[in-house]
Amino acid sequence: MKKVVCYLNQFFGGVGGEDKADQEPFIVTEKIGPVMAINAALKDAEVTHTIVCGDNFMGSNTDEAISRIMDMLKDVEMDLFIAGPAFQAGRYGVACGTICKAVQDKLGVTAITSMNVENPGVDMFKRDVYIFKGGNGAVKMRQDVKAMTDFANKLLAGGKSEGADAEGYFARGKRQEKFLEFKRENTAAYRGVQMLIRKMNKQPYQTELVIPAKELVPIAPAIKDLSKAVVALVTTGGIVPVDNPDRIQSASATRWGRYDMTGMDRLESGVFKTIHAGFDPAAANADPNVIVPLDAMRAYEKEGKIGRLHNYFYSTVGTGTTEAEAKRMANEMIPYLRDDGVTAIIMGST
Numbered sequence: 001m002k003k004v005v006c007y008l009n010q011f012f013g014g015v016g017g018e019d020k021a022d023q024e025p026f027i028v029t030e031k032i033g034p035v036m037a038i039n040a041a042l043k044d045a046e047v048t049h050t051i052v053c054g055d056n057f058m059g060s061n062t063d064e065a066i067s068r069i070m071d072m073l074k075d076v077e078m079d080l081f082i083a084g085p086a087f088q089a090g091r092y093g094v095a096c097g098t099i100c101k102a103v104q105d106k107l108g109v110t111a112i113t114s115m116n117v118e119n120p121g122v123d124m125f126k127r128d129v130y131i132f133k134g135g136n137g138a139v140k141m142r143q144d145v146k147a148m149t150d151f152a153n154k155l156l157a158g159g160k161s162e163g164a165d166a167e168g169y170f171a172r173g174k175r176q177e178k179f180l181e182f183k184r185e186n187t188a189a190y191r192g193v194q195m196l197i198r199k200m201n202k203q204p205y206q207t208e209l210v211i212p213a214k215e216l217v218p219i220a221p222a223i224k225d226l227s228k229a230v231v232a233l234v235t236t237g238g239i240v241p242v243d244n245p246d247r248i249q250s251a252s253a254t255r256w257g258r259y260d261m262t263g264m265d266r267l268e269s270g271v272f273k274t275i276h277a278g279f280d281p282a283a284a285n286a287d288p289n290v291i292v293p294l295d296a297m298r299a300y301e302k303e304g305k306i307g308r309l310h311n312y313f314y315s316t317v318g319t320g321t322t323e324a325e326a327k328r329m330a331n332e333m334i335p336y337l338r339d340d341g342v343t344a345i346i347m348g349s350t
Contacts, residue, residue, distance in 0.1 A: 002045035002156045006035045007083035007099050009092045013052030023054030027072045041149035045156050055091035059251050060277045066102045085114035085144035088136040090252025090320040093121030100129040114144045118322045126170040230341050232310035235348040236318030237291035238276030250277035256316035256329045266295040278319030279350045291348050310342050
């Protein structure tokens with residue numbers, strides 16, 4: 001009987017929601033939440049252990065979390081590791097990718113997980129581990145578990161992958177030779193001509209070497225006269241009032257805030273702080289102006305180097321945030337900036 005170990009976050013591990021996201025890692029022999037479905041779908045294999053760790057703990061204490069989990073697994077026999085499914089939950093996806101890669105690199109055990117295409121964990125880890133194309137929420141749990149366990153059963157039985165498209169995981173950028181029977185329709189020349197004919201007849205066709213699409217943002221024209229410019233401050237560094245009134249997440253953000261700085265010459269420590277989970281917050285908390293440079297911009301404003309400063313700054317967190325969420329938040333900010341005639345933006349990051 002083959003042995004499988006699973007990984008869950010605090011929510012699917014039954015610990016709690018966002019208020020328990022700092023849960024430290026622990027290991028149990030019980031089959032919890034999605035692990036019950038995973039175990040039921042396995043053939044000639046069983047889940048022997050489940051690891052649970054809070055998303056914030058994994059994101060903010062990655063090295064420690066990995067070290068502790070590796071220590072938990074050092075005497076555990078396993079033939080396969082399964083994490084998730086993580087759906088569109090960014091922090092969970094990054095955690096699943098992180099632990100899967102660590103298990104493969106440190107323990108030499110194949111790891112499988114599942115995420116939605118919008119999950120930032122996909123781009124971060126798809127070249128390292130098998131990431132199956134998952135749904136955007138737990139309503140897709142059944143189909144995502146089936147995709148992972150079907151492939152798991154194949155690997156555990158000694159089978160080999162037939163490739164990303166055939167199996168349903170994200171392409172890993174690895175090409176493997178496959179020797180075909182020598183006949184006309186298997187030659188590159190024949191396949192190429194058939195593809196050209198389909199293209200000329202406006203029929204569907206698929207290139208054998210897919211080049212990923214990349215969205216290019218055109219460079220904005222130079223500002224001719226900064227002394228007349230209206231400048232706004234925007235940041236992905238997570239600077240917010242100390243009570244974080246908009247409840248912006250510390251990673252994989254889906255929220256943003258707009259904060260009034262009228263009459264302020266600088267952002268004061270103790271009034272503003274960072275809630276960003278991707279860097280040491282000490283310097284930013286001691287002086288928030290290192291992320292949102294209000295002090296420097298006020299000096300430029302008084303010296304006439306810029307026309308004036310927009311009265312609000314805009315903030316979110318960039319780490320783990322999907323491109324789709326970032327684009328949505330930017331589009332929500334733009335009307336406020338346009339209404340005040342903003343002609344330039346300084347984007348402060350970390």
